[in-house]
Amino acid sequence: MAKVHFVSLGCPKNRVDAEHMLGISVEGGHSVVEDPDQADTIVINTCGFIGEAKKESIEAILEMGAVKAKTGARLVVSGCMVQRYVGELERELPEIDAFLGTSDYARIGEVLGPAASTTRSSSLLRVLPSDAVEHQREHVHGDEHEHAQKLISPTPTFVAGCELPRVNSMPRYTAYLKIAEGCDNACAFCIIPELRGAQRSRSIDDLVKEATRLADGGVVELNLVAQDLSGYGHDLPHRPTLAALLAALARVPGLRWVRCMYLYPRTLSDGLLAELDRGANALPYLDIPTQHGSDRMLRLMRRGKDQRRLTELLTGVRASVRHAVLRTSVIVGFPGEEDQDFQRLLDFAEAVRFERLGVFKYSDEEGTAAFALPHKVSAAKKRSRHDKLMRRQRRIHEEKSRALIGTVHEAIVEGRSEEHELLVKGRLWSQAPEIDGSTYLSSARTLHTGEIVHVVVTDVKDYDVVAEVLDHDDPRVAESVPFACRR
Numbered sequence: 001m002a003k004v005h006f007v008s009l010g011c012p013k014n015r016v017d018a019e020h021m022l023g024i025s026v027e028g029g030h031s032v033v034e035d036p037d038q039a040d041t042i043v044i045n046t047c048g049f050i051g052e053a054k055k056e057s058i059e060a061i062l063e064m065g066a067v068k069a070k071t072g073a074r075l076v077v078s079g080c081m082v083q084r085y086v087g088e089l090e091r092e093l094p095e096i097d098a099f100l101g102t103s104d105y106a107r108i109g110e111v112l113g114p115a116a117s118t119t120r121s122s123s124l125l126r127v128l129p130s131d132a133v134e135h136q137r138e139h140v141h142g143d144e145h146e147h148a149q150k151l152i153s154p155t156p157t158f159v160a161g162c163e164l165p166r167v168n169s170m171p172r173y174t175a176y177l178k179i180a181e182g183c184d185n186a187c188a189f190c191i192i193p194e195l196r197g198a199q200r201s202r203s204i205d206d207l208v209k210e211a212t213r214l215a216d217g218g219v220v221e222l223n224l225v226a227q228d229l230s231g232y233g234h235d236l237p238h239r240p241t242l243a244a245l246l247a248a249l250a251r252v253p254g255l256r257w258v259r260c261m262y263l264y265p266r267t268l269s270d271g272l273l274a275e276l277d278r279g280a281n282a283l284p285y286l287d288i289p290t291q292h293g294s295d296r297m298l299r300l301m302r303r304g305k306d307q308r309r310l311t312e313l314l315t316g317v318r319a320s321v322r323h324a325v326l327r328t329s330v331i332v333g334f335p336g337e338e339d340q341d342f343q344r345l346l347d348f349a350e351a352v353r354f355e356r357l358g359v360f361k362y363s364d365e366e367g368t369a370a371f372a373l374p375h376k377v378s379a380a381k382k383r384s385r386h387d388k389l390m391r392r393q394r395r396i397h398e399e400k401s402r403a404l405i406g407t408v409h410e411a412i413v414e415g416r417s418e419e420h421e422l423l424v425k426g427r428l429w430s431q432a433p434e435i436d437g438s439t440y441l442s443s444a445r446t447l448h449t450g451e452i453v454h455v456v457v458t459d460v461k462d463y464d465v466v467a468e469v470l471d472h473d474d475p476r477v478a479e480s481v482p483f484a485c486r487r
Contacts, residue, residue, distance in 0.1 A: 177224050
């Protein structure tokens with residue numbers, strides 16, 4: 001077997017793309033290895049969204065390039081950074097043997113070549129591209145000629161369906177489900193529509209088939225992702241909605257939790273909120289990037305809603321969805337942000353009191369509308385504002401967390417804790433994987449990875465929670481949040 005090593009960077013949506021490449025590779029007979037030194041081909045799925053992500057991607061390419069120099073492995077680079085900078089990457093990093101754009105990752109089999117071959121010759125990369133992709137370009141290094149294969153669709157149009165092979169890289173009990181590709185919004189700071197194309201939603205039937213297959217494989221927690229989750233379906237015939245999708249996923253046997261990530265505030269609907277309040281497995285967890293709390297900044301960012309309407313929207317969410325947990329992300333240091341704008345952001349965060357809040361320092365990205373704006377904010381001021389808002393949010397988070405003590409919740413078991421010898425690691429339903437902290441569980445009985453249990457919170461430690469597992473017949477189980485109120 002030819003051996004392949006994968007590196008995936010960036011967001012969960014990028015991770016799903018990498019999982020499809022894993023699936024195609026395995027179905028094609030390739031062996032996926034964890035050690036890059038053992039690989040015949042190394043694939044890096046990059047992120048090119050902001051400066052820090054680009055830096056991470058370049059560092060990963062250089063690191064794997066050093067492995068290639070030592071072992072002779074082929075080096076393939078895919079994803080957003082390739083879609084955005086393929087010309088520059090080709091010129092500056094000649095060690096890259098092949099490029100795959102954001103709409104071309106399903107062609108990884110063409111790049112890998114026949115699985116039966118274990119040769120490390122670059123001949124396996126010399127595959128003729130289709131008419132829809134750019135031509136190959138030749139590099140010359142002394143007397144040696146190396147060809148970098150480029151499979152880059154200039155206008156991304158591909159969207160994966162349930163029939164495309166996929167290997168879940170998350171623990172077996174949890175997975176991401178990408179319900180749409182691309183984005184139709186025009187936020188001033190964002191390059192994603194250029195890198196990923198217009199929104200392309202998948203049909204409800206197709207998504208239910210994939211969700212069913214994941215559940216059959218042991219997945220009990222499904223995290224829905226897209227660039228604009230609440231805008232799902234507007235581009236399809238009959239305009240299916242996210243609420244309708246959640247209702248369909250509620251009928252998938254074995255799915256216990258369904259969580260919504262990346263809900264664009266403009267397209268939140270009463271029907272969606274009703275489903276999040278009453279659905280059989282829809283979690284009342286709403287990840288709603290608001291980006292700012294100043295009207296002037298929201299207009300410059302092209303975000304649509306003013307601060308008053310945003311506050312009313314989020315207050316309405318709390319009134320409509322019982323036990324709602326709100327996560328948001330905001331940007332500090334956007335061009336023209338003045339002290340009074342930042343103060344309005346502080347006031348907004350204080351008024352809404354988000355359970356989770358992420359703060360990004362503005363990254364000036366060529367190709368975005370914001371790149372041409374005057375009055376750039378200094379790095380020092382961006383850092384100062386970031387730290388001040390995070391200190392405020394830490395206090396809010398501590399108050400919210402303290403209020404959990406004594407309450408009963410569902411939690412998922414993740415396995416043995418490396419930090420606490422006598423405790424088991426898990427997450428409350430209100431803690432999304434990879435971003436929201438952990439819950440440390442004590443139990444008189446043996447717990448199994450992927451099991452969903454009822455717990456009572458006994459303590460909180462920074463962003464983590466300590467809880468005791470309840471027996472099945474404990475009367476407090478009937479009080480568990482959020483599902484007891486739906487029975």
